Amino acid sequence: MTPAGRAAVTDPARGAGTVLLLGVVAVVLLCVVGLSALGGAQHARARAQSAADLAALAGATGHRSGFGACEIARAAAGRNGADLVGCEPGEGGTVTITVTVRAGGPLPIGDATARARAGPDPTATVRTTA
Structure with a gap:
């Protein structure tokens, strides 16, 4: 209630700074969560490839x-913290492996998958000297 003789003064911009600050904080938090998820995915990919x-x-x-x-x-x-999902022994002692690693972080972004092959090169030729 206003005193007699004084009109109520209302400022239409009153509280706008609070709303703006909340918007900026929300955008910053969203960026932090997104970058954290991206970092978690990259870390999982590297762990999967090593495994x-x-x-x-x-x-x-x-x-x-x-x-x-x-x-x-x-x-x-x-x-090495991975699950083997594929194993293909080949000719000449080669093996092709596929593994998955669960990606950590604030968002459930799934699994990282990697594939590797080890063994002698099947196209290599052995030269002997006489």
Whole structure:
């Protein structure tokens, strides 16, 4: 209630700074969450590729030694935080491995998948000197 003789003064811009500040804070938080999710995805991709490389090397070594390549690769992938989803022993001691790693972060963005092959090059030729 206003005192007698004084008109109520209303400022149409009153509170606009608060709304603007809340908007800026919301945009900054959205950027932070987005960048965090992107970083989590990149980290998961790197972890998946490392696990695939190591599992392929372990599997190829086991395959050339006469052991079960896929069992050895599964164990190596598991020790590196990955799940083995594909294992293809090939000719001449090669092994192709596919693994997945769950991506962490604030958003459920799925799994990172990587593939690696290890073993001797099938197109390489061996030269002997006489």
